[in-house]
Amino acid sequence: MRLTEEKVKAWLRENSFPVPEGSAAANPSEASVIAERLGGVAVKAIVPTGRRGKAGAVHLVDTPEEAAEAANTLIGQTINGYPVKEVYVEAKFPIDAEYYLSFAFGARAPKVVISRHGGVEIEQTFGRDPDAVVTADADPLTDLRPWDAVSLWERAGVEGPVLARLGRLTSQLYKAFRDADAIMIECNPIAVDGNGHLGLVGAMMEIDDNALFRHRDWAGEGSGFGAEGRILNERELAVIRANETLPGGALRYTELDGNIGVLMGGGGASLLQHDMVVDFGGKLANHTDFSPAPSIDKPLAVLNAILENPNTKGLLLSFNYLQLLPCNVLVNALCEALRQHEIDARTFPVVVRVFGPGEDEARAMVEAFPGVRYLPPKASLDDAVKLIVDLTNEAVSREGAA
Numbered sequence: 093m094r095l096t097e098e099k100v101k102a103w104l105r106e107n108s109f110p111v112p113e114g115s116a117a118a119n120p121s122e123a124s125v126i127a128e129r130l131g132g133v134a135v136k137a138i139v140p141t142g143r144r145g146k147a148g149a150v151h152l153v154d155t156p157e158e159a160a161e162a163a164n165t166l167i168g169q170t171i172n173g174y175p176v177k178e179v180y181v182e183a184k185f186p187i188d189a190e191y192y193l194s195f196a197f198g199a200r201a202p203k204v205v206i207s208r209h210g211g212v213e214i215e216q217t218f219g220r221d222p223d224a225v226v227t228a229d230a231d232p233l234t235d236l237r238p239w240d241a242v243s244l245w246e247r248a249g250v251e252g253p254v255l256a257r258l259g260r261l262t263s264q265l266y267k268a269f270r271d272a273d274a275i276m277i278e279c280n281p282i283a284v285d286g287n288g289h290l291g292l293v294g295a296m297m298e299i300d301d302n303a304l305f306r307h308r309d310w311a312g313e314g315s316g317f318g319a320e321g322r323i324l325n326e327r328e329l330a331v332i333r334a335n336e337t338l339p340g341g342a343l344r345y346t347e348l349d350g351n352i353g354v355l356m357g358g359g360g361a362s363l364l365q366h367d368m369v370v371d372f373g374g375k376l377a378n379h380t381d382f383s384p385a386p387s388i389d390k391p392l393a394v395l396n397a398i399l400e401n402p403n404t405k406g407l408l409l410s411f412n413y414l415q416l417l418p419c420n421v422l423v424n425a426l427c428e429a430l431r432q433h434e435i436d437a438r439t440f441p442v443v444v445r446v447f448g449p450g451e452d453e454a455r456a457m458v459e460a461f462p463g464v465r466y467l468p469p470k471a472s473l474d475d476a477v478k479l480i481v482d483l484t485n486e487a488v489s490r491e492g493a494a
Contacts, residue, residue: 093299094140098180100277100297107268109261110290114182119167120160126181127159134182135162139174142280142296143213147171152184185291190281191250192217192225193262195269197276201229204236204266208249210281211294224249236266257290258282273303301335302342327397334393341383343390345397350375351405352484353398355391357382361412365477369408374481377404384417388425395429405491406441406484410476411448418450420457427457430464437463439490441483445476 095103098116105111113130116138117123127133137149144150149171151162163179170176190210196203207225209217218225226248230236242259250258261282269277276298283291299307324332331345352374356362362381369376378401380394398404409426423446430437444466446454451469458464465483467476 093301095297095299096138096140097136097295098138098178100295101180101182101292103272103297104268104292104295109265109268109292111292111295112183112185114180116178117163117181118178120163123163123179123181124156124160127153127156130181130183132184133159134184135159135166136180136182137166137169137171137176138178138180139171139176140296141172141174142278143172149176182293185283185293186285187211187281187283187293188286189254189284191245191258191284192280193265193282194278194280195230195266195274195276196278198229202232202266202269204228204230204244204262206244206248206262208245210283214280230266232270236263238263241266253288254284254290257288261290272297273300273306274298275300301332301344327400331393331397334390338389338393340386340390342381343383343394344379344381345394346379347401348376348378349403350377351403351488352480353377353401353404353407355380355382355394355398355407355409357384357411361473365408365410365473368473368477369481372478372481374477374484377401384414388421388428391422391425392428395425396432399429399433399435405488406443406480408443408445408476408480410443410445410473414446414448414450419446419448420450420453422446423454423457427461430461435461437461437465439463439487441465441480441487443467443476443480443483445471445473 101111101114115126117126123135132154135151135153137144139149149166151166153159153162159181166176166179168176192207192210192214194205205214205225205227207214207217209221209224214225226244228244238259241262242255245255245258265277265279274297278296279292280294283293285291325347328345328347331343335343352369354365354376356365366376366379378398382391382394398407411422414422423444426444430442435442442464444458444464447469455466458466465479
């Protein structure tokens with residue numbers, strides 16, 4: 093889950109990090125009121141992306157009237173592909189120097205990236221002055237000690253009294269990064285004023301969805317954007333809400349641009365079937381990640397999202413031998429979804445490959461839905477995937493010829 097700037101800044105402030113005072117504004121009037129209280133301000137578009145300054149999405153103003161005008165200009169715009177619904181109005185910070193700091197999970201360990209040049213894209217800095225950028229692994233289980241952080245800043249070419257302050261800030265921010273179960277946090281820039289005081293002027297943060305049960309105050313606080321800032325649609329948001337509020341295991345749903353809807357389990361088997369769909373000439377309408385739940389509520393939430401997608405022209409329900417969830421519970425969710433959406437499986441292909449306890453009852457359930465193909469116990473993954481690809485392609489061809 094990606095948090096937008098006003099939420100990140102509120103979290104930083106609550107954790108005693110030096111953040112300029114600011115608030116979100118939904119309209120020019122609110123922006124004017126905030127600017128009246130703060131004086132000179134920066135008015136920033138609230139979107140889950142960097143490079144806002146380059147996109148003209150950050151306005152520095154001196155009066156409430158100018159703040160209102162800036163908000164009026166920004167709200168309703170699209171910045172780097174994302175609609176602006178609010179702006180963040182923040183007190184100006186007197187900047188004498190700027191630095192860059194980020195933490196992000198790599199393949200083996202969290203990565204810390206620092207630079208003596210902040211306020212610009214780190215890729216540009218590395219291309220222009222690679223010695224100014226230092227990357228190092230951080231221990232995921234222990235704290236980053238202030239003196240080790242100071243050494244990193246020294247390697248990046250930072251000198252003088254600011255070193256100790258940057259070292260303490262880096263150490264404290266890494267602990268907060270771990271405690272928040274964050275995937276990424278970027279502070280760009282860390283500003284320094286004429287008295288040597290630090291200010292986190294720019295901040296972005298992304299949280300691990302699977303850790304939200306430890307951060308109930310953040311549940312539902314997402315920006316409405318997914319990985320890499322992709323805008324989530326109402327179906328994806330509905331599944332997120334179901335995951336946060338309904339009992340049971342983790343639930344994820346991401347829409348793709350194909351026409352074969354899938355609800356699959358088994359970890360590696362699920363990913364394997366994704367590849368197999370493509371290999372057999374199909375295109376996925378979605379990706380799912382589903383852990384067994386004690387009732388039909390969570391699988392029904394995903395199936396509803398899949399069937400509400402207008403691009404979905406076929407459905408594959410495929411699991412290996414079920415142990416934690418009886419087959420009849422999962423297939424009951426399927427039957428309820430087919431009933432709610434009035435799906436005719438004779439024209440909308442539905443293939444089921446689900447084996448285990450409750451299988452006989454599950455097979456009896458689908459008999460009420462002519463056209464549903466419940467595969468025999470010895471059917472392989474190849475059998476299931478090839479069948480749904482062939483049937484969906486045939487259904488699409490018939491629809492195109494009609």
